[in-house]
Amino acid sequence: MTVTDVSAAIIEKDGKVLICKRAGRGEAAHLWEFPGGKREAGETSAACLARECAEELGIEIATAGLLAEVDWPGSADHYHFRFFAATVLSGEAEAREHEEIRWVAREALRQYVFCPADASILDQVIQQ
Secondary structure (H helix, E strand, C coil): CCEEEEEEEEEEECCEEEEEECCCCCCCCCCEECCEEECCCCCCHHHHHHHHHHHHHCCEEEEEEEEEEEEEECCCCEEEEEEEEEEEEECCCCCCCCCEEEEEEHHHHHHCCECHHHHCCHHHHHHC
């Protein structure tokens, strides 16, 4: 079984958290997630987040610490998620690869259907 490392950011701005609706097909299509992606060989988790947020959202971020780690079995691979607190350094987030993005108040996050690994840390994100 292959283990895929995934880095995701809990980006806060003006008291709200950025969430992204996945596009495409497959079991996670059209579900909400925290922005991020798969770590490439030789890349740190923080560098992965910086690259993914620049490519997918057009923003530069700074990570502020690890919030949670989650192991999640996928249909083909096993995923190891690292969720980091982050802030926007520059740019305005735009949906370049997602169906939609939204800035949402923490207490409203439960109104969205998240990918399972992201959903597993919702309580922690809301109480942060």
